Amino acid sequence: MAMISPSRRLRRTPFSEGVEAAGVTGYTVYNRMLLPTVFRSVQEDYHHLKEAVQIWDVACERQVEVRGPDAGKLIQMLTPRDLRGMLPGQCYYMPVVDETGGMLNDPVVVKLAEDRWWISIADSDLLLWVKGVAYGYRLDVLVDEPDVSPLAVQGPKSDELMARVFGDGIRDLRFFRFGWYDFQGRGMVIARSGYSKQGGFEIYVEGGDIGMPLWNALMEAGEDLDVRAGCPNGIERVEGGLLSYGNDMTDDNTPHECGLGRFCNTATAIGCIGRDALLRVSVEGPVQQIRPIAIDAKTLPPCDRPWPLMAGTRKVGQVTSAAISPDFGGGVAIGMVRMTHWDAGTPLHLETPDGSFDAEVKEQFWI
Numbered sequence: 345m346a347m348i349s350p351s352r353r354l355r356r357t358p359f360s361e362g363v364e365a366a367g368v369t370g371y372t373v374y375n376r377m378l379l380p381t382v383f384r385s386v387q388e389d390y391h392h393l394k395e396a397v398q399i400w401d402v403a404c405e406r407q408v409e410v411r412g413p414d415a416g417k418l419i420q421m422l423t424p425r426d427l428r429g430m431l432p433g434q435c436y437y438m439p440v441v442d443e444t445g446g447m448l449n450d451p452v453v454v455k456l457a458e459d460r461w462w463i464s465i466a467d468s469d470l471l472l473w474v475k476g477v478a479y480g481y482r483l484d485v486l487v488d489e490p491d492v493s494p495l496a497v498q499g500p501k502s503d504e505l506m507a508r509v510f511g512d513g514i515r516d517l518r519f520f521r522f523g524w525y526d527f528q529g530r531g532m533v534i535a536r537s538g539y540s541k542q543g544g545f546e547i548y549v550e551g552g553d554i555g556m557p558l559w560n561a562l563m564e565a566g567e568d569l570d571v572r573a574g575c576p577n578g579i580e581r582v583e584g585g586l587l588s589y590g591n592d593m594t595d596d597n598t599p600h601e602c603g604l605g606r607f608c609n610t611a612t613a614i615g616c617i618g619r620d621a622l623l624r625v626s627v628e629g630p631v632q633q634i635r636p637i638a639i640d641a642k643t644l645p646p647c648d649r650p651w652p653l654m655a656g657t658r659k660v661g662q663v664t665s666a667a668i669s670p671d672f673g674g675g676v677a678i679g680m681v682r683m684t685h686w687d688a689g690t691p692l693h694l695e696t697p698d699g700s701f702d703a704e705v706k707e708q709f710w711i
């Protein structure tokens with residue numbers, strides 16, 4: 345594919361200088377911001393992620409900050425997940441739905457205080473929806489996109505690297521909890537989370553000016569750990585079944601179709617804007633759902649459009665993310681499959697631009 349032309353509309357990040365110095369070779373666009381996709385090769389990056397530790401510029405996971413007396417009320421309006429038990433210091437993976445129950449985004453929400461929240465968004469313009477809801481319901485909140493840029497530290501050696509920069513206390517941080525830690529006199533929110541199954545942290549860097557000093561400190565502290573610049577890995581995230589909004593689901597899908605029913609408490613999520621619609625559809629249950637799909641292939645083209653999943657001549661679903669897995673052998677994929685064919689073991693055919701392949705519905709994702 346031809347190069348993407350840089351311009352002001354395609355936002356750089358506080359870490360772009362470090363990403364370029366590290367030799368980035370591929371970018372995508374996410375929330376109108378640069379997101380690296382490849383450094384050495386997707387395969388080499390994959391093996392390194394599983395063996396060592398990587399620093400990821402995920403500044404494109406923008407924060408929608410909601411502040412004020414009605415903040416908790418507004419956040420609950422966005423999601424069918426019941427937030428009443430959520431405490432400051434916790435992060436939740438949170439489906440966001442519209443009035444039809446359609447997915448608008450699948451962010452991580454960070455509860456900083458009763459009256460201050462960050463919504464760490466996937467690739468859709470959620471800020472506009474949240475501002476619209478706040479205005480339309482005359483809520484007493486301020487909604488904006490602060491100068492906060494997540495930097496992820498991912499991989500099995502993440503704890504060791506983070507302890508060297510932030511102190512040993514960080515080792516005690518639990519999954520999807522956050523704390524405040526000091527770097528050069530600046531308080532930073534750090535959570536144990538991230539878009540991989542290899543373990544690690546996300547540092548919510550407040551103030552772009554401290555971005556490169558932090559990047560450089562992590563790189564220097566991890567030299568003997570073989571720390572490298574990395575990015576969300578297209579193979580590893582499919583093996584782990586981590587969904588990508590806009591790829592694996594859109595506003596045409598309910599959270600239940602996306603397999604996110606475990607993050608919904610629609611009966612008790614009072615105030616959720618899509619609640620009535622979801623209660624209606626949840627009576628019957630979804631008629632299609634996300635499934636892991638194994639593909640009998642040695643190479644696959646980039647999945648830049650849905651690939652039909654066929655049972656004979658009948659289309660029964662589609663694959664929206666796929667890769668060849670070095671560790672599991674053959675193709676791994678995320679698909680949306682009709683109820684009649686979603687049982688594990690169901691044999692299917694996958695139609696790609698490079699031809700047709702045997703495929704099979706799997707019981708669970710690979711990681």
Ligand code: THG
Nearest residue numbers: 405437450451452464465466494538539546586587
């Ligand atoms: N971290 C932060 N913001 C994000 C992402 C992230 N915003 C964009 C995008 N990623 C949102 N999508 C996801 C998808 C999956 C997860 C997080 C965000 C995730 N899922 C775990 C899983 O499925 O195993 C854990 C979910 C749980 O148990 O709560 O982490 O990565 N800040």
